[in-house]
Amino acid sequence: MDQNISRLADSVGKVIVGKNDTVIRLIASLLCEGHVLLEDVPGVGKTQLITALSRSIGGKFNRIQLTPDVMPSDIAGFTMLDSKTGEFTYRDGAVMCNFLLADEINRASPKVQSALLEAMEERQISLDGVTHALPKPFLVMATQNPVETYGTFHLPEAQMDRFFMKLSMGYPTGDEELRILERTEMHNPISNIEEPVMHVDDIIRMQEEVKKVRVTDQVKEYIVELVSSTRKDRNAILGISPRGSIALYKAAKAFAYIYEREYATPDDVKKVAVSVLAHRIILSPQGKTAFGSNEEYIEDLVRRCSVPGMSVK
Secondary structure, three states, X not given: OOHHHHHHHHHHHOOOOOOHHHHHHHHHHHHXXXXXXXXXXXXXXXXXXXXXXXXXXXXXXXXXXXXXXXOHHHHHEEEEEOOOOOOEEEEEOOOOOOEEEEEOHHHOXXXXXXXHHHHHHHOEEXXXXXXXXXXXXXXXXXXXXXXXXXXXXXXXXHHHOOOOEEEOOOOOOHHXXXXXXXXXXXXXXXXXXXXXXXXXXXXXXXXXXXXXXXXXXXXXXXXXXXXXXXXXXXXXXXXXXXXXHHHHHHHHHHHHHHOOOOEOOHHHHHHHHHHHHHHHOEEOHHHHHHHOOHHHHHHHHHHHOOOOOOOOO
């Protein structure tokens, strides 16, 4: 594993116990300038995960609890009249940061969801004819509870497709939970990160290096085969769009970079396929009966698609 990535993962591991795979995928999303939807039950460490990442990098962290009464201006900011100068000035919204935790995104109204997702896509805010660029790097980790639906607004599939990855932390094992209790006995685990292990400029540099990772024609064709097969499958009502294939392409490059390779392999594609693709499809009733979940469907798809040989020349 790349030394810088290893240091970053180890720093986050001082707070988050035993979820190294989730941490690596979150870092991969950051390297691809993608955003993450974390669907999990309350209390498993979602807030601490993004807080630990931001503190390990030294970036600015904001958290907003999304409820039905949150306004788009809380997300994007607003302009107000300065009584001293007589001019309108911009007041930052929640998105003016490097790392934003949008807690319980499905509790926000559709108008607020749209304001957040527009900022995620455009990486800028336009108010009263003035454009305000968002800081770099910029990562949104939105969360939602998969169980509780009372008082929530369903996130439309077109908006779900904007998220680079959908992740889940899950419950800890018995041994992991014992370690969690030991860490929290004396102090807040976040205080274990005394200083950043890298700077935001390091992340920007690595983002550029990830773009240079080579992908052979065979791997590109493998990605296209995986994605296009969902569009003609009777088990899926909505197949995966080209945005999904682009995300899978970028994620494979990020994993190759993380594991210190100059080229991506079919194994890189297979490792990230579920996290990148599962939230982008809608299963038919037949598909739900056969597979039970989108994740199981993608795992079966990966097993069925033939893996190409490849040359790295």
